[in-house]
Amino acid sequence: MFAAIxxxxxxxALPIFKEVAGSxxxxxxxxxxxxxxxxxxxxxxxxxxxxxxxxxxxTGRVSTVKADTIKMNELKSDISRSVSEEIAELDSRQIQxxxxxxxxxSFLSGKGPRLKTEATIASNVNLSxxxxxxxxxxxxxxxxxxxxxSATIYVIMPYTxxxxxxxxNFCVAQxxxxxxxxxxxxxxxxxxE
Numbered sequence: 597m598f599a600a601i602x603x604x605x606x607x608x609a610l611p612i613f614k615e616v617a618g619s620x621x622x623x624x625x626x627x628x629x630x631x632x633x634x635x636x637x638x639x640x641x642x643x644x645x646x647x648x649x650x651x652x653x654x655t656g657r658v659s660t661v662k663a664d665t666i667k668m669n670e671l672k673s674d675i676s677r678s679v680s681e682e683i684a685e686l687d688s689r690q691i692q693x694x695x696x697x698x699x700x701x702s703f704l705s706g707k708g709p710r711l712k713t714e715a716t717i718a719s720n721v722n723l724s725x726x727x728x729x730x731x732x733x734x735x736x737x738x739x740x741x742x743x744x745x746s747a748t749i750y751v752i753m754p755y756t757x758x759x760x761x762x763x764x765n766f767c768v769a770q771x772x773x774x775x776x777x778x779x780x781x782x783x784x785x786x787x788x789e
Contacts, residue, residue, distance in 0.1 A: 614756055626762055630764075692712050693711050742768070743766045
């Protein structure tokens, strides 16, 4: 009889363990990604000017914006390596659920002895770097260098497993590129003074 009760509790617990493990894995991987990117940017003293060169013509107007592709590829490689290392350190984690939560009776939720299981985390990470140009006002353009990360997380537990997906973006550098102000706008401003 006792063995039958344990089997029922185990069957009831598996979907809840999967959900909790998946949620915890997502949070841990998001934190690992942010930590890894922040560390790479800090260690390499990455700034906008270390990744992009803005050239101006003889009148001082911006003529070209050139990305240093070698530096960008090095950054991509460093971040990818760092993210993989950070996630690999997550390895396995113990998940605990009170029996009251597993049974599903609301007044027992969070109560009772805890069921425990081990969850092992593995992942596959894809990374890309994008340049994003957006209008930031009259003759102003915001240029952002964005790291896009897509991770598939595999959470493996005894008798079950789950897969989660994490997608996040991280701005590694940005600047506002200012052009010339049109005369009509300058005249309008002068009339208001």
